[in-house]
Every structure is written in C-alpha cells, then in structure tokens.
Amino acid sequence: MAVRAKSTRVTLRDIADRVGVTPSAVSQALAGNTRIGEDTRRVVRDAAKELGYVPSSAARALRNQHAGTIALIVPTTATHVFGHSYFMLVLEGASSVANQHDVQLLISTNPDNDHGLAAYERVMRSHSADGAILTSAAIDDPTVERLIDSGLPVVMIGNFPHLPTAITVGIDDRAASRSITEHLITTHGRTRLLHISGTLDHQTGVDRRDGFLDALRAHGLDEEGAIVEGDLSESSGTTAISALGRRIGDYDGIVAANDDMAHGAITELKSQGLNVPTHLSVVGFDDFGLARVTTPSITTVHVPAQRLASIASERLFEIMAGNDTGWHRHTIDVHLVLRQSCGCGPL
Amino acid sequence: MAVRAKSTRVTLRDIADRVGVTPSAVSQALAGNTRIGEDTRRVVRDAAKELGYVPSSAARALRNQHAGTIALIVPTTATHVFGHSYFMLVLEGASSVANQHDVQLLISTNPDNDHGLAAYERVMRSHSADGAILTSAAIDDPTVERLIDSGLPVVMIGNFPHLPTAITVGIDDRAASRSITEHLITTHGRTRLLHISGTLDHQTGVDRRDGFLDALRAHGLDEEGAIVEGDLSESSGTTAISALGRRIGDYDGIVAANDDMAHGAITELKSQGLNVPTHLSVVGFDDFGLARVTTPSITTVHVPAQRLASIASERLFEIMAGNDTGWHRHTIDVHLVLRQSCGCGPL
DNA sequence: ACGATCTGCTTCAACGATAAAGCACATTGC
DNA sequence: GCAATGTGCTTTATCGTTGAAGCAGATCGT
Structure with missing residues (x-):
C-alpha cells in the first residue's frame, strides 16, 4: 500500500487518453466551452471526477499569468x-x-x-x-x-x-484617541494625564499621541511631561510607570496607546499599592482580547481588526x-x- | 505614470538579450554552472541584479515539479x-x-x-x-x-x-494532565475534583481527561460526577460551573482542559462569591497567554506550541x-x- | 447546387525555466 | 598527428494548461 499512489499525478493528458480526445479538448470541455459536444463534455467531466483530476496550479499560473x-x-x-x-x-x-x-x-x-x-x-x-x-x-x-x-x-x-x-x-486613530482621553477628562474628571505612546515610526503611534494631545489642548490641560514613549509591549508599560518613580503621584489618569501597555502599567501601579481606577484611571486601545480578561478589565477603543x-x-x-x-x-x-x-x- | 511599470516583467530572456547569450546560458550562469565561462557568469549576474530579475515561481514550479x-x-x-x-x-x-x-x-x-x-x-x-x-x-x-x-x-x-x-x-497530554491533577491532590490536599474536559472528538480532549482520571484512581478518589464536557471556549467553562448550581459545594478543585475554560470557571466562581484559590483550586492547560494575565493568574501546563x-x-x-x-x-x-x-x- | 455558416474536434504555440544533449573550437596526450 | 578531453556556449525538449487558429464534415440559405 505504501508507495503506490504517490507518483500518479493526474493531468489533462490522462483524461484525454482515457476519453480518446486531445488534452486541449479536455481543457475546453472542463471549461464549459460550447464548441465541445454535449456528450464529450459529460464523458470528460465524469472521467475527471473519477480520476480525481485537479489542475496543476503551477501550469495554470504560468499559462494564465496569475498565481491564484x-x-x-x-x-x-x-x-x-x-x-x-x-x-x-x-x-x-x-x-x-x-x-x-x-x-x-x-x-x-x-x-x-x-x-x-x-x-x-x-x-x-x-x-x-x-x-x-x-x-x-x-x-x-x-x-x-x-x-x-x-x-x-x-x-x-x-x-x-x-x-x-x-x-x-x-x-481614525487620532479621533478615537482624543475621544477616549476626553472620556477620562469629562466623565471622570481626570486632569493630570500621562500618555504612554506606541512606537512613533508607525503612523498609529503618532496619531494616537496626537489625539491625546488634541484632547489636552481642547480642555486647556498641561502638556508638560504628558508623554512617555513605549513600544507596545507589556513590559514597556511597566517600565514607563516604574521609571517615573514617585512622580507618578503627579498623575491621575493614564492613556496607553494599546492594551498591553495599559496592562503593564496597571500591574506596576498595583505593585506600588496604587489602585486602578480609584487612584488613577487607566485606558488602553485595541481590544484584541487582553482588555476583557484582566482585573480590572481595561476600558479601551475597540479596533475591528x-x-x-x-x-x-x-x-x-x-x-x-x-x-x-x-x-x-x-x-x-x-x-x-x-x-x-x-x-x-x-x- | 499609471500603467508604465506594470507589464515589464523580467525574464531570463531579457537578461539573455542584454548580455547576448541564450536564456539557457543565463539559467546555467545563475545556477553557478562551471561550464559557463567566468566572465559570462559575472556579466549575467550583474545584468540580473540590475534588471531586478526574480525567477517566475510558476515556471519553476512547473519545470521542477515542486512548488517551493x-x-x-x-x-x-x-x-x-x-x-x-x-x-x-x-x-x-x-x-x-x-x-x-x-x-x-x-x-x-x-x-x-x-x-x-x-x-x-x-x-x-x-x-x-x-x-x-x-x-x-x-x-x-x-x-x-x-x-x-x-x-x-x-x-x-x-x-x-x-x-x-x-x-x-x-x-504527552495524558501524563501532563495527570501531573497537574496530582499537584492539586498532593500539594494542595484537594480531593473533590471536577474536570471540565475539552471536545472529545480530538485526541487531546480524550488524553487530558484520561490523565485526570489516572490521577484520581492513583489516589483513590471518587470519579462520580467528576467530569463535565466543555468545548474549550471560555463560556463553556462558565456554563460548566453555573449548570452545577449549588452542587459546586461538592468540589474543592477544578481541572480544566484549557486555560480559557479555567478562566470562564473562575469568573463564574467569583460571581458566586467563591474565592479562588481559597475555596477552590483551579488549574488550566496550554499557557498560550491568557493564564498569565488574569487575576488570579492561572496555574497551568505550558504547551510550547x-x-x-x-x-x-x-x-x-x-x-x-x-x-x-x-x-x-x-x-x-x-x-x-x-x-x-x-x-x-x-x- | 454551391458557397456560407455551424459543429466538433485537432493542431499549434506559448507561458518561463531548466537539464540533457549537441556542436564547434581549443588544448592535451602519447 | 590524430584521437581524446576540455571549454563555452546553443539547441532542443519538457513541465501542464490554454486559447487561437485550423480543418474536416454536416447543414443551411437562396
């Protein structure tokens, strides 16, 4: 049983030989070309099914000049x-x-x-x-x-x-980021905000930062020291907070550019004895899964990836x-x- | 500017024409065949680089009878x-x-x-x-x-x-499942265990269940009502617990066949006012990410997928x-x- | 009744790459 | 000095599929 089936690769020629026409006729029959007789078409299709014919993707790609x-x-x-x-x-x-x-x-x-x-x-x-x-x-x-x-x-x-x-x-990353920042400002009365940005070599990182800044300006809040650059990893969220040392006391809200960093930040805040959301409100971005399962669960922008x-x-x-x-x-x-x-x- | 660049697809022939040899010679030169003169080889390679030649994967696949x-x-x-x-x-x-x-x-x-x-x-x-x-x-x-x-x-x-x-x-799903179950028994003294199984049409589901049962038998524990079938989804973990009603009191440990179900179970236990791990110990399986970020974090078997x-x-x-x-x-x-x-x- | 159209195929060329075989010409061995 | 070997390419065939063009024989129109 072992090696038998292997080499037998079914081509148009096999069908053609069995039916008694040329490969070209088989090709046309399978394509439904009306210039091929009804009977031949049926016989060809049956033979194709029986032999388990599947067109060679390489040959097709070469001939038709597209890869599928x-x-x-x-x-x-x-x-x-x-x-x-x-x-x-x-x-x-x-x-x-x-x-x-x-x-x-x-x-x-x-x-x-x-x-x-x-x-x-x-x-x-x-x-x-x-x-x-x-x-x-x-x-x-x-x-x-x-x-x-x-x-x-x-x-x-x-x-x-x-x-x-x-x-x-x-x-619209910028509008969304502005919107979630304003939620912190208007609904929760947070005024001393920190943004942990994503990598700024990606447009998303820039836009989310700018949206955050838009919100700050619109509400006349302080932009001084409002931004720390992260890299979207959980650990960069942690680091962003720990690097702040006791200056974390200056803030009452954190807007992270994604949920991973928000989670990292929350973990670090917790370990410093700070409660989220009591002491600080924290929000993320993306909602790819993480934000729903953490404790506290993370308020975020749902991106329908x-x-x-x-x-x-x-x-x-x-x-x-x-x-x-x-x-x-x-x-x-x-x-x-x-x-x-x-x-x-x-x- | 629109259509210009498009059609110009570089083939062996283009290189051949430029260098003044046949496509076959180019092919051999690029393949490093020593029967092609040193000079020609260099000229061909330069031309190929300059024109940005990349072999057609379709033609290669067809000729060499493998797809790459x-x-x-x-x-x-x-x-x-x-x-x-x-x-x-x-x-x-x-x-x-x-x-x-x-x-x-x-x-x-x-x-x-x-x-x-x-x-x-x-x-x-x-x-x-x-x-x-x-x-x-x-x-x-x-x-x-x-x-x-x-x-x-x-x-x-x-x-x-x-x-x-x-x-x-x-x-070895079975051994691992037995091992994590025994951890609950020997380290934490849990004796009234519930297994939330995965789908039993997959070998993994069967093996993890059997490993759980191996542990029970090895320690002379009760198998009665020890298994509920889940489907690996978080919600099936939740349902498994809620369907138990007040019979949840019969158990002091839960072995879920994956972390998602463990998390679902923990969520439901929490909402019933039961603390994990104080009232019940819960463990999962897989460690694909979730288990690390929940609160409580989930003890699990790390599967190096x-x-x-x-x-x-x-x-x-x-x-x-x-x-x-x-x-x-x-x-x-x-x-x-x-x-x-x-x-x-x-x- | 005889060119025009239709029907049902076959023939042929091509897509691009490649390996075997071939073919000049140069070099070497004895 | 002439076969044997080497060198550097070209020629040719092939992978499987497809569409255009070709070619018989049947059918139609007037």
Whole structure:
C-alpha cells in the first residue's frame, strides 16, 4: 500500500487518453466551452471526477499569468507582530475572503536577507501572488512605496497619509484617541494625564499621541511631561510607570496607546499599592482580547481588526478584477468599550 | 505614470538579450554552472541584479515539479481554531522555519465546499505545496488519512495513535494532565475534583481527561460526577460551573482542559462569591497567554506550541529532502507553571 | 447546387525555466 | 598527428494548461 499512489499525478493528458480526445479538448470541455459536444463534455467531466483530476496550479499560473494566490504581508519579524493577537484577527479576515474567492493565502513575513530584498518584494517579482494585503508597515519603510509602484494590486491596513496613491483601510486613530482621553477628562474628571505612546515610526503611534494631545489642548490641560514613549509591549508599560518613580503621584489618569501597555502599567501601579481606577484611571486601545480578561478589565477603543482585513481583502479582489473605481481610503468607525479601569464598569 | 511599470516583467530572456547569450546560458550562469565561462557568469549576474530579475515561481514550479511552498493546514473553520492563540504560535513556528528554507507558507483553512473536497485535498492534488503541517485534526476526520496516504509529505502536530504511519510531534497530554491533577491532590490536599474536559472528538480532549482520571484512581478518589464536557471556549467553562448550581459545594478543585475554560470557571466562581484559590483550586492547560494575565493568574501546563510547530516544520523539510530515516513520533516535554489559581503563587 | 455558416474536434504555440544533449573550437596526450 | 578531453556556449525538449487558429464534415440559405 505504501508507495503506490504517490507518483500518479493526474493531468489533462490522462483524461484525454482515457476519453480518446486531445488534452486541449479536455481543457475546453472542463471549461464549459460550447464548441465541445454535449456528450464529450459529460464523458470528460465524469472521467475527471473519477480520476480525481485537479489542475496543476503551477501550469495554470504560468499559462494564465496569475498565481491564484494573494499574500498577506507583515513587514517585520514574525515575533514582533505575530506576538500581538492583532495578526490573528487580520489573518482570519483575509483568510475567509480568500477562501470565498477560491484563492490561496500566502503569508509573507521576514525580510529575505539572502538577497537583500524584502520577502514581499520577492513575492511580488516572482509573481507568486496576484495581490497583497499589507499591514503593520512602518512610516519610513521604503520598500512599501516600491511595492505600490510595482503595479501589484495592494491594499494596506492602516493609515498612510504620506502615500497618496495607496489604497488603505483604517480607523481614525487620532479621533478615537482624543475621544477616549476626553472620556477620562469629562466623565471622570481626570486632569493630570500621562500618555504612554506606541512606537512613533508607525503612523498609529503618532496619531494616537496626537489625539491625546488634541484632547489636552481642547480642555486647556498641561502638556508638560504628558508623554512617555513605549513600544507596545507589556513590559514597556511597566517600565514607563516604574521609571517615573514617585512622580507618578503627579498623575491621575493614564492613556496607553494599546492594551498591553495599559496592562503593564496597571500591574506596576498595583505593585506600588496604587489602585486602578480609584487612584488613577487607566485606558488602553485595541481590544484584541487582553482588555476583557484582566482585573480590572481595561476600558479601551475597540479596533475591528478582522473587519479591517476582510474589507481590505474584498477591495483587493475588486482591484484584481479590474474595478479601479472604488474608494481609495476607507475609514471604519470604532467605539469605546467602557470597562473597569477608568472607573465606569462594575467592580 | 499609471500603467508604465506594470507589464515589464523580467525574464531570463531579457537578461539573455542584454548580455547576448541564450536564456539557457543565463539559467546555467545563475545556477553557478562551471561550464559557463567566468566572465559570462559575472556579466549575467550583474545584468540580473540590475534588471531586478526574480525567477517566475510558476515556471519553476512547473519545470521542477515542486512548488517551493509548504502548507499549514487547519481542518476546521477559521473562526473555531484561529480563535485560540494556539494557532498564532504555530504559525510563528512554521513561518520562521519556512523562511529559513526560503520557502513560502500557504495557509489552508476552510473546506472547499465547491468541489466536495477539503481545501487541503486541493492543495495536495494541485501540487501547490510540497508538504504540509497539519494541526488540530479531529480523531475521526477521514480526509486526514487520505492526505497521509497521498504521498504528500505531512507532519502532524498532536497525537494520532490511530494513524500508525503518521509522523507526529506532540506532548504527552495524558501524563501532563495527570501531573497537574496530582499537584492539586498532593500539594494542595484537594480531593473533590471536577474536570471540565475539552471536545472529545480530538485526541487531546480524550488524553487530558484520561490523565485526570489516572490521577484520581492513583489516589483513590471518587470519579462520580467528576467530569463535565466543555468545548474549550471560555463560556463553556462558565456554563460548566453555573449548570452545577449549588452542587459546586461538592468540589474543592477544578481541572480544566484549557486555560480559557479555567478562566470562564473562575469568573463564574467569583460571581458566586467563591474565592479562588481559597475555596477552590483551579488549574488550566496550554499557557498560550491568557493564564498569565488574569487575576488570579492561572496555574497551568505550558504547551510550547511554537516549538512544536518549528520541530514539525524542520522534520517536514527533512522528509521533503528525502531523509526518511528520522523519528516518526516525537514527544516534547512540558512543565507545570505554578501561579495563583491553585494556591501556589503570591497573591 | 454551391458557397456560407455551424459543429466538433485537432493542431499549434506559448507561458518561463531548466537539464540533457549537441556542436564547434581549443588544448592535451602519447 | 590524430584521437581524446576540455571549454563555452546553443539547441532542443519538457513541465501542464490554454486559447487561437485550423480543418474536416454536416447543414443551411437562396
């Protein structure tokens, strides 16, 4: 039983030989071409089913000049971004849309240091994907621009104001950040606020910081010492607080650029004997899972990552189908999720 | 500016024309064939670099009869399994190994209802992947057997005792489950234990349940009413407890088959005014992230999913390279992570 | 009744890369 | 001095699929 089945790879020729026509006729029959007789068509289809014929994706790709594949590109090391459940949601969104279109999903992650090209440049040049969803790109990543200019259909998740031709789906980070900051100010009367920002080489980090500052200015609050730069990791949230030493007493509210840092901050505050939300209100951003399960649960902005990905994917398929008339920038609404860490939810 | 760059796809012919040799010579030059003169080789390589040549993956795949791709197959709906961060870790492990081997990673998820074949059967028959990592397969999934018999190199993550020829990497769920149960018994003196099991159509669910029962029997404890079947979701952990009503008083320890259910159970216990770990000790399984961040943090078995995936991937590459002499079943060690929910960690 | 259209296939070329075989010409061995 | 070997390419065939073009024989229109 062992090796038998292995080599027998069914091609058009096998069907052709069995039915007694040419491979080309089989191809046309399977494609439903009406120039092939009704009878032949049926016989061919039966034979194909019986032999378990599946077209060779390589031959098809070569002949038709498209791969039947889209790529999900994450231009950082796997450990960095995969570590955030964000990616899982994106994958889920892209995957389901790809499946609906009967297209394979390729995951492209690490830089391909072997050839000095980014992995996704290879994907693009080798035509192993017909289009790409790009996410988590840094502002200054020069390869992104080349990717877009290459003519490969690309839809990006996030905001890229410096790339005017890019097709993007994102949320209004700045408005959302302002909104959650104002919640702390107007609902909870917090006036001495600290922002733990994300990495500022990503647009998201900049926008969330700016939204925070917008809120401060709108309410005439002090911007002095209001910002500490983090890196989106839980430990950077912890460090942000511990580095403050006793100056933490100057603050009564913390706006973190994501939930991981909010959680890190809360942990550190707790260990210093400070209660959240009694002594300080803390809020996060993202709501990818963590914010719901911690104690206190974290008030945050819900970012619908899966929906971002599925919308991006749908748009990508439109573009690949030649429909270039749709939107180029799409912003989907987000909402606050009020939980315990600001003082809203039941304790 | 629009359409210009698009069509210019660089092939061997372009390099050949520029250098003044045939495409075949270029191919050989790039492959480092010594029958091509030193000078020509250098000129060709320079031209290739300058033009930005990247081989067509489709043409290569067709000619060489292999795709340059491995598939990560998850034979369930995306929402079910992707929902667990397990998949993220597996992806990370597989992805990094694939990258090291300069091979693309294909994600195959949903059944392809269009043709009545599982998506991965198409992957296999269409030869769009040279090998596959298969995870989260149900015990009775008949397509798994066909996949293995097809001759496509496959390495599975998990244990599949009913598939004697399968190459698998897993952990000893039964021993680990027994071990964490015994921790509750011997260290914390818990004697009235409840197991919230996983789905029993997966080997993991069965093994973890059996390990729990092993511990009970070894210590002469009562098996009556000791098992409730859950489905690995947080809510099934909650339901398992709430459905018990006041009979929860009969128990002093809960062994959940994963952390999500443990967390659900703890939440429900809390809301009933029961303290964990004072009134009851609770433990989970997996340690994929959740267990560390809850309050109380959850004592659990750390399952190194990423390592499982990378070991599986390495073995897959060995097999694809023709080395069939390695192990067929590999079990990697796991360890308990003692935290607060059993009564061990600092509160 | 005889060119025009239809029907049902076959033939052919191509997608891009590659390995085997071939073919000149130069060099070497004895 | 002439076969044997080496060098540096070119020619050719192939992977599996597909669409255009070709080609018989039947059917139709007037």
